[in-house]
Amino acid sequence: MSTILLVEDNPHIMKINAEALSMYGYEILQAATARECRQALRWHPVxxxxxxxxxxxxxGVELCRELKEQYHTPILFLSALGESRDVVEGLRAGGDDYLAKPYDLEVLAARIEARLRQERAKSRHISYGSLRLDIFAGCAYLGSANLQLTQKEFAVLLLLVRNAGRTVSKQEVLMEAWNTTAEDDSRALWTLISRLRRKLNSQESRIEISSKRGDGYTLEQI
Structure with missing residues (x-):
């Protein structure tokens, strides 16, 4: 269940929005002031x-700037001030969307749903150069080409992408793929890394897995 923080000083509008969005399945937190908003975010992830x-x-525009410096939470503005100047100021302050009052509650719910869907999509993928990993599906792509990785290959490549440019020790890689640091599995690790290199090279990528004097592996762009 997604949690929405409503920051609205009009109690009538707050009640209507809270009840409507609750019916759409959201958990609702409420704040009537900037101070209450800060307090809510300090104690409750939204x-x-x-x-x-x-x-x-x-x-609210200044509050948006402040919040964006501390959190990555998307912000949807509501305001009776529908002039383009206010829209521009709000979006430049870091706002992700804008809805002018009066508005349809179904439109508000649809805007929220669309924004949350975009946020989920961003957290689903991780990229490095032309390499893109779909964390939910366990697939890796170079451009549009699926690298057809095994589960262990994907786990190791994901570890290397998340630590791109840093040497990842053999022990870290062994733990990620085999849940062990035993040296007996070093041969299997070498074989897996070799397969990953071949798959990366087959797409003529500018990404390689380099060995660091037996200490581990580093994912680099060349």
């Missing part, structure tokens, strides 16, 4: 903030 621009103790 998936999205619906932020009114006009708050009794501050400017």
């Amino acid at each position: 998936d999205l903030v619906v932020l009114d621009i006009m708050l009794p103790d501050g400017d």
Whole structure:
């Protein structure tokens, strides 16, 4: 269940939005001021903030800038100020979307759903150069070509991508793929790394797995 923080000083609008979004299956947190918003985020991780621009103790645009410096949470602005200047200011401050009052509750729910879907898609993939890994599906692509990795190959490549440019020790790789650091599995590790290199080279990529004097492996762009 996704958690939405509503920041709205109008109790009537807050009640309507909270009840409507609860019916869509969201957990709702409420804040009527910038101060309450800060407190809520300090104690509760949220998936999205619906932020009114006009708050009794501050400017929502400035609050957005502050929040974006501390959190990666997407922010959807709500405001009765529908002029393009306010839209531009809100988006330049780091806002991810904007909805002017009055608005349809179904539109609000659809905007929230779309933004959360985009956030999930971003967390699903990790890229390094032309290499892209789909963490949910366990697939790796060079451009549009599927590298057809085994489960262990994918686990090792994902470890190397997450530590790109850093030497990953043999023990770390063995633990990731075989859940052991036993030297008896070093031959299997060498074979796996060789297969990964061949698959990367088959697509003429500029990405290679280099060995570091027997200490481990590093994923690099050449």
